[in-house]
Amino acid sequence: MANSRTNRHDYVRYAIKRLIQGVITVWLIATATFFAMHNVPGDPLLDEKAVSPEIRKNLQAKYGLDRPLLEQYGIYLANMIGGDFGISYAQENRSVNDIIREHFPVSAILGILSIVFAGLGGILFGALTAINRNRLPDIVIMFLVILGISVPSFVFAALGQMTLVNVNALLGTSILPVAGWGTVSHMIMPSLILGLGTMAFLTRLMRSSMLEIDNADYLRTAISKGLPPTRIFLRHQLRNAILPVITVLGPSIAAITTGGFVVELVFAIPGLGRYFVQAVQQSDYTVIMGTTVFYGAFLVLMVIVVDLLYGLVDPRVRLD
């Protein structure tokens, strides 16, 4: 009993430590973003239109650009802590907060669906290959896995869209929409495409992790005890093999987030990723800064959540 209490105590301490580390990391990301964007050549107020020096001065005063750099940095940090990311340069009357609030849920739904698809597919196919080691299913799936790791997500997106167009044209009806967002049928193809690369990666990981525990003592014990094979597979093999897959979920979320930029672009999905790419193409600096810090904070949070989850699922993990 005492042991479990110290464990719980350790866990809370570990969680607090990770959260503090996360806050520091987000602060560093915000700082790096600020100073990087400050060094971008050019002047946001220097448009093609000639602006008189008086107007320029007023504008600079409005945006605080006439203050010393460190003071600007202070204002920026204060605003960010208050949750204010500023106003878009390219789109009038739209704050970065509005853009994130409006478009992030779309990206989140797409991302969650892809993660679920990639996770389930990866575990299923990984287990399938490990059971059929060096037989036909293993060879076929592992070939597809290498293909899935080697083909960029935008190629998958384009091929997926091309296939949909052709299939729809062939059948004469629209079985799945080619682009856009709104209904469940819009979500299927993009999330499948987005999850494909991660699924390939997870399949490989699951396979090697299944093979690694093949020689484990507890497995031999279970077999010699005469447990039914399905029980051995579900309780001993699968449960232990899934653990390493959970650890890479954090980095996988990062990969799916950035992969989402491209998939959203190709499938014309109004998510934050597409918005970010458009902001980059239009040099909409406040949106770039805001979304970078937002995405950075989101990814850091996800990694912490996954780590904490892992500590919860696997009591053997060392908390330090």
Add this chain to the structure above:
Amino acid sequence: MEVTFSFERTTAISRTEVTTRPSLSYWQDAWRRFKVNPRSLISLYIVATLGLFTLVGPWVWTIDPTLQDLDQISVPPGADRRARVVGPHVRWEVDETNNAIPQTLSATQLAVIGEATTQAVRLAWNPVVGASGYRVYRGIAEPASPDALGLPLIDIVNAKLTRFEDRLDLKSRTYFYSVIALSSAGFELGYATLDVEVTRVITANEAIARGLSERRGPSLIGETVYLDLHPLGTDYLGRDMLARLMHGARVSLFIGIVAPFLYVFVGILYGSIAGFAAGRWDQLMMRFADFVVALPFLLFMILFKIVFNTEPGESGISAMLLAMILLSWPATARLVRGQILQIREEAYIGASRLLGAGSMYLILRHMIPNTMGVILVTLTFAVPGAIFTEAFLSFIGMGVAPPNPSWGSMCNEGIKTMLTAPHELVFPAVFISLTVLVFNLLGDGLRDALDTRMRSAN
């Protein structure tokens, strides 16, 4: 009976069985292990072929990748290249008294006057009763409804003018011309559609100027010449795909190979310094590396790309390299530091030191050769990552500036025309995927051959 034995000296030399073979160096042994894996060998050959394609290719196929062949736009590989030579374009003079329109046509029918060529398509129609003007459309597919007739070419406000000559960017294909009759109030009185098969022609002067025919002079008219050959077709601006793929390979492979070399080098320096320094400096340096690792990679790639892209005329390759080095070194630094810390404690280092070896000798003779295998494997696996990054950035328009082709930007351009001309997307996509695949397989093979400890990792 007496038997005499004569003992002679035997010539046979007793041989002891030879059980040793020449000792192999680390690299010979690695090469022997590498060779037995057919997958790695095949990928090595493909890498060599890609290298030849990139380096020698542009000397063999000398077409300029930025040159536009306007007669062959978005042409798939193996397309018909024939063109008939004609004279220069002549104005369409219509004799009003002897109108060329066949009088048998009904009021809403269209006719082609003369031959429809890429030089000009001449349309004529009978006047529609009550019409005060006409509007001409050109579509590339059979119009499904009166609302989708294609590209509007002209609004004719003269009811008497019932002809139109189309010279706008004609291609050798079938067009669907539609004419709408408009009432004075602007209402549509009905329309007629005609499908026109356009044949490709080229003027004699141009054929000579482009060197398409050996012969000269007006006698050329009526002959058939062949337009320039494009083995892999052309893109949406009529540029040769093969030449663009070769030059794009230079950009993509340059970034894909040089960037890992540079950041792995930076990582080796940083990691070995940290590993040697140990203690507080090591802690501090690794904390900084942890911070860089925590930066979201592609977001900061984009950010740094914006920051470093100073000159508008620059290709953007150096900016991409710099950004990649700044963000990617920590992984190698961590690896090398770990290796150095581990090797420092090995018995053979102690033995060597006991024999009087200096620090420099230890680094050069023992530490670097022993980390070389791991570094080489890291390097090979870093190539696909760098190629992916370049392709991703070019795809979202943040990569290499046009008109320099790169495989990623070619995909970006190809995706816009993927339904009508899929080859523009498929070729660069296949090259990216093949290169990444081959380097992945090569990395697997190298890992198995070089480092026995890493073998079970995947």
